Amino acid sequence: MSNSNPMFATFTGNLQFRTSLFYLYLLSWGFSSIPELCYAALPAYCIISDSHFLPKVHDPAMLIPVIIFVTYNMLTLREYLKLGLSAQAWWNNMRMGRITATSAYLFGVLSVVLKILGLSDTVFEVTQNDDDDEDDDGMNDATKFTFDESPIFVPGTTLLLVHLTALLMLCLRLLPLVDDDGKGLRVGPEEVFCSIWVVLCFRPFMKGLFRRGKYGIPSSTIFKSTCLALVFVCMGLRI
Template sequence: MNVLTRVSGLMTNAPFMLNVDCDMVVNNPKIVQHAMCILMDPKKGKEVAFVQCFQQFYDGIKDDPFGNQWVSAFEYIIRGMAGLQGPYYAGTNTFHRRNAIYGLHPDEMENERKGKISMQQFGSSKEFFKSATGALEGSAYSSKQISPSNFIEEAIQVADCAYENDTSWGKQLGWVYGSISEDVPSGLNMQRKGWRSEGCTPDPIPFTGCAPGSLIPTMIQQKRWTSGLTVVFFSKHSPVMCSLFGKVQFRSGLSYCWLTNWGLRSVFEVIYAVLPVYCIITNTNFLPKGLGLWIHVAVAVIYYIHTLIEYLAIGLSVQHWWNNQRMSIIRTGTASLIGFLSAMLKLSGISDTVFEITQKEQPTSSSNDEVDPGRFTFDKSPVFVVGTIILMLQLTALFINFMGLQPPPASGNSGNGSGLGELICSTYLVLCYWPFLKGLFATGKYGIPLSSIFMSAGTVFFFLVCVNL
């Protein structure tokens, strides 16, 4: 992205930039006018660093079986952020103010910038430095070389990967480096300086794109996002640091914390997935019994009814709601956990993260192999090993309970043993991981590989041995 920013700044020096991923297309030809109305508003426009249009998809599978269309998230969470300091930068469908990309603060828009920047910051290209200086000072950039073809050599120079060595690119200028989810820290860094962002949701929708067409690319995407966002949370660009030492508002910082905490959340969810298994096998309990249990159940029911109403209110189906609830559990316990561990290895300096490209090709209608495009497919990824382990643990616990193989309560009082609460938790997880259960008995790409099943079974056996020691 920094390469494109430099080249476009050299060739055009336009005050605004449009960032669109290669898999997104313009759906509303008037979107430029809508965005310019926000960025050029005489009262508040100069405070806006970027205008974010939400991601929406033209080829989504009915009822979103893989939970990757994010309809509800954009409608409620991202639109809610727009009511604060503005939505986060989502990496695409975004109109940027070039001065904000070049590191300018909003209170410097009317101030003289001449003399405050150096050529070392922007690199060795004299023509690009003239262009950047003109953009920052609000003056027109002129050159004796009018034709864009005359700038080919300069463009080749600034597009070189080594061009930004010993410059401020990736630090104070352009997109922030250090995370494979570079969009979030880049937008957050702008808001830290006092900029706002704005959401733009005209009708018809401005941009549409394609979502991953199966489970495997969905998991790759989620793992990559989680790894990058976890690194952001523990970096100097974290929302906590930007709120304490920058101009990110408190509530906006909280919303960024929710966004960058996907990985950390996975650790606790996996612990909660294992906890009822441990309690059932050892005949102990972590949930109360009697009235205390039904208070917990009531809270959970209220939450699910509330989210269901949210989905129905925006025209989504009950099946769409359930698919998203199920995939939220699966993603968090599998892809997010692997992404979190990958981020911890990067932060500890043991290894670096690898950017995995999400394959988004869609199944063709002529393929006899794709009768059900929403059916889960599997491979040998560690993501599916973790999911299979979680499923096998629940099945083992339920089998032990059903067969009465639990030991007597440690205190000798049967009232202290595992109860209905632990059974509800394990049963619910089996329902969420039902596609994995079907994958245990399926063949081909719809079946979980035997190597993954054996590794999962071995892990479960090791867990049982440790529990009974």
């Protein structure tokens, strides 16, 4: 490896510590897709398996994640408003951050790792821009999601189906709502809130389930995601 590699340059003195940290961030940001995907699926898993990853609502420790959540979102929203951007632009970028982290970043890391291992060649295909911004109803909407049979849409569709299944099972009382002694909720409202938040972030995928053409998710992708979601739910119920 080169002496300028940020993993070693901090110790050899070729790079300043802050510069090394920045380069290390650039080299490793794609790997954040793995914990991002796990955390996105965690609320649904907790609902299905009757477990918790957050403190109880009445627990004072619950204030910590609530304060972090509110502070982070309020500060980022404030920055957008200071730049003259709208709250809708903030929300669009927030949800796109979750979508790209669990799809494009994930497949990008996978393709690079396979190329390093010599198991595959990374190919970048330049696609044409969609010049027609009008949908089948004549509505002009450049913010609509377009889907195809690429596997890059499988993780997002699977996440959405998993959370919808968990919430549906909860609503249909297929999961126990109270403890065995009848005291307290077994399914924490904090996990339910997080699950609904993920569904809202992946709302474009929900629209794609009911649309056709380029704005609809292909049936092959739905089939693959459904199979993966069923496996996830079955594993959660057995544990």
